[in-house]
Amino acid sequence: MIYDYSVELGSMGRLKSPIMISSGTFGVAKPYMDLLCEQPIGAVVTKTITLNSKTGNSQPRVYEGPSYLINSIGLENHGVDRFVDCYNDEYGEIGFPVIVSISGNSVDEFATIAEKLNTLEGPLGLELNLSCPNVDSEGLAFGSVPKRIGEVVEACGSCSRFPLIAKLSPFQAIDESFAVVAERAGAAAISLINTVPAMVLDIHRFRSAIGALSGGMSGPAVKPIALKMVFEISRSVNIPVIGMGGIASGEDAIEFLMAGARAVSIGTMNMVDPSLPGQIMGKIADFMKLHDIESLTEISRRFRL
Amino acid sequence: MTVSENCAVISNKMVSIDGNLITFYSEKIANSTLPGQFVEVSCSNGGMLLRRPFSVYDKNAKSLSLFVKSVGKGTRWLSGLREGERINIIGPLGKGFSIDKGSRSLLIGGGCGVASLRLLSKAIVEAGGECDAIFGFKKREEIPQTIVEDFSRTAGHLTITVDSGDYPVRGNVKDRLAEIELDRYGRYYCCGPTVMLKALVPLLSSRATEVSLEARMACGLGVCYGCTINTDRGGKRVCYDGPVFTMREVDWNDL
Numbered sequence: 122m123i124y125d126y127s128v129e130l131g132s133m134g135r136l137k138s139p140i141m142i143s144s145g146t147f148g149v150a151k152p153y154m155d156l157l158c159e160q161p162i163g164a165v166v167t168k169t170i171t172l173n174s175k176t177g178n179s180q181p182r183v184y185e186g187p188s189y190l191i192n193s194i195g196l197e198n199h200g201v202d203r204f205v206d207c208y209n210d211e212y213g214e215i216g217f218p219v220i221v222s223i224s225g226n227s228v229d230e231f232a233t234i235a236e237k238l239n240t241l242e243g244p245l246g247l248e249l250n251l252s253c254p255n256v257d258s259e260g261l262a263f264g265s266v267p268k269r270i271g272e273v274v275e276a277c278g279s280c281s282r283f284p285l286i287a288k289l290s291p292f293q294a295i296d297e298s299f300a301v302v303a304e305r306a307g308a309a310a311i312s313l314i315n316t317v318p319a320m321v322l323d324i325h326r327f328r329s330a331i332g333a334l335s336g337g338m339s340g341p342a343v344k345p346i347a348l349k350m351v352f353e354i355s356r357s358v359n360i361p362v363i364g365m366g367g368i369a370s371g372e373d374a375i376e377f378l379m380a381g382a383r384a385v386s387i388g389t390m391n392m393v394d395p396s397l398p399g400q401i402m403g404k405i406a407d408f409m410k411l412h413d414i415e416s417l418t419e420i421s422r423r424f425r426l
Numbered sequence: 427m428t429v430s431e432n433c434a435v436i437s438n439k440m441v442s443i444d445g446n447l448i449t450f451y452s453e454k455i456a457n458s459t460l461p462g463q464f465v466e467v468s469c470s471n472g473g474m475l476l477r478r479p480f481s482v483y484d485k486n487a488k489s490l491s492l493f494v495k496s497v498g499k500g501t502r503w504l505s506g507l508r509e510g511e512r513i514n515i516i517g518p519l520g521k522g523f524s525i526d527k528g529s530r531s532l533l534i535g536g537g538c539g540v541a542s543l544r545l546l547s548k549a550i551v552e553a554g555g556e557c558d559a560i561f562g563f564k565k566r567e568e569i570p571q572t573i574v575e576d577f578s579r580t581a582g583h584l585t586i587t588v589d590s591g592d593y594p595v596r597g598n599v600k601d602r603l604a605e606i607e608l609d610r611y612g613r614y615y616c617c618g619p620t621v622m623l624k625a626l627v628p629l630l631s632s633r634a635t636e637v638s639l640e641a642r643m644a645c646g647l648g649v650c651y652g653c654t655i656n657t658d659r660g661g662k663r664v665c666y667d668g669p670v671f672t673m674r675e676v677d678w679n680d681l
Binding site: 145146147150151152153155156176177179180181182183185186187188192194197340341392393394395396 | 427428468470473474476514516642644648652653654655656661
C-alpha cells in the first residue's frame with residue numbers, strides 16, 4: 122500500500138506534511154533552525170506582523186503552570202516595512218513554506234499590511250490574527266462580532282494576492298457564525314484556536330503574575346477545548362480547517378485530524394521539544410499502517426459519530 | 427551548532443544546603459559550549475511543561491556539569507536525579523562572555539550566579555590571562571564548597587562574603603568591591619541576582635563590564651520573545667542576544 126502524508130490546503134495547494142508550526146512559536150533564530158531543519162514540517166507561520174513596530178508588553182511575559190503556559194508578549198515585532206525588507210534574507214532559504222501572520226487594529230490597517238506584503242515572492246498565504254487577546258481596540262477585543270471578521274477578510278482579499286487563513290480565538294470558535302462569515306468573505310482556510318484569555322495572580326505581591334495583567338493560555342490543558350471547537354467548525358464550513366491547541370504527541374495530532382482538521386499546527390510544545398514534528402509524523406504513519414488508511418483525510422472519514 | 431542530546435547523569439552531588447552539582451554525559455553539547463553559554467534541560471519526566479535554563483558550570487570532552495539551586499518544582503525534581511537517568515538537553519545556547527587576554531579580570535558572582543563564571547575563569551587562564559573573584563552568598567550554608575575549591579585553582583585571589591550570620595567576611599559583593607582599587611582590573615564579569623547586578627551599576631558601568639542576566643524563559647531558543655529586556659539598542663532577547671550583555675547597554679531601570 123502507498124501511503125499519502127500530504128494535504129491539500131485549498132487554494133494554498135498541497136503541503137508535503139500535515140504538520141505546521143504556529144504563529145508566535147516559530148522564528149528564524151539559528152538555534153531553533155538548527156533543531157528544526159530536518160523535521161517534516163508542512164508550513165511555518167511567522168510571528169504576527171503589525172503595521173508599525175511594537176516593543177511588546179512589560180515583564181513578566183510568561184507564566185508556566187501545570188500543563189499550560191500563559192504568555193503576554195504583546196506582538197513584539199519591527200513592523201511590516203522592515204519585515205518586507207528582511208524577508209528574503211530571513212525566510213528565503215529556510216526550506217519550509219511560509220505563511221505570514223498579520224494583525225491590525227482596524228479593517229484598514231489589516232488591508233494596508235496585506236497590500237504591503239504583495240511584493241514578497243515567497244509566502245504561501247497570510248494568516249489573519251483576528252483574536253490576539255492581548256491587543257484591544259476601543260476596549261473590545263478586535264473581532265468580537267462576526268460582521269467585522271467578514272470585513273477584514275474581504276478587505277484583505279481585495280488587495281492581497283495571497284490566499285487568506287482566518288485564525289479564530291476560542292470566543293470566535295465557539296460560535297460557528299464567525300467561521301461561516303469568514304468563508305463567505307473569501308477565506309481559503311480557517312485556523313483555530315488562538316490562545317485562551319487567562320490570568321494568574323501573585324497573591325503575596327497583590328498583583329498579577331503577568332506584566333500586562335492577563336495573557337493567553339496555551340499548552341496541553343487547552344487541547345480538549347480546542348478539539349471540540351475544531352470538530353464543530355469543520356462541520357460548519359467547506360474550506361479546510363487547521364487544528365491547533367496544546368498538541369503534544371502523535372496521538373493528539375491524530376485526534377485533531379479525526380475530528381475534522383485537514384492539517385494540524387503545533388506551538389508551545391514544539392518550543393519545548395523541536396523534534397515533535399518527526400515524532401508526530403512517525404505516529405501518524407504507524408497509525409495509518411495499523412488501520413489500513415491510505416490518506417490523511419480518510420482518518421476523519423472513519424470517525425464514527 | 428545547537429543540538430538536542432539525551433544525556434545520562436554521571437553524578438549528582440549536593441554541594442550546599444540547596445544546591446546540587448549534576449554532571450551529565452555529553453559529547454556534542456559539551457564540545458561546543460563557550461564560557462557564559464547555557465543549556466535548556468527537559469523536566470518533562472518530572473511533570474513540568476517547560477525546560478529549565480542553566481549556565482554550563484564546567485565541561486570536559488565527554489561531560490558537562492550544571493549547578494542546580496532548588497528554587498521551585500523543576501529544580502527540586504532535577505536535584506533528585508539518580509545516576510544513569512537520561513535527560514534531554516538542548517544546547518549550547520545564547521551569546522557568552524568575550525575574553526580580553528591582555529588585562530587582569532575580576533569575576534563577581536552572587537548565589538548560583540557563580541556557576542556561569544567557572545568556564546570563563548578557565549578560559550581566561552588558558553588564554554594566558556589572570557583573574558580574581560568575589561563571590562557573595564546569603565548565608566554560610568549556601569556556599570558550595572566543591573565549587574569554591576574548583577575556583578581557587580584558577581582564580582588568583584578569591585574572596586567569599588556572606589550577607590549575614592556566622593562567617594569571617596560579612597557583607598555583600600558591593601561592600602567588598604568598595605574596598606579595592608578598581609583600576610587594578612581591566613575587565614569585570616558579573617553574574618547573580620538582578621538586585622545584586624543593579625547595585626553594582628554605579629561602580630562598574632563606566633568600566634569594561636559584562637553581565638550575565640537571569641530571566642524567566644519559555645523557549646530559550648530565541649523565538650518566543652518571552653525574555654525580552656530593554657537596552658540602548660531596543661528590545662533584546664536574554665536567551666538569544668544574551669545572556670551576556672555589556673553593563674552599559676542594559677536599561678537597568680526596567681529590570
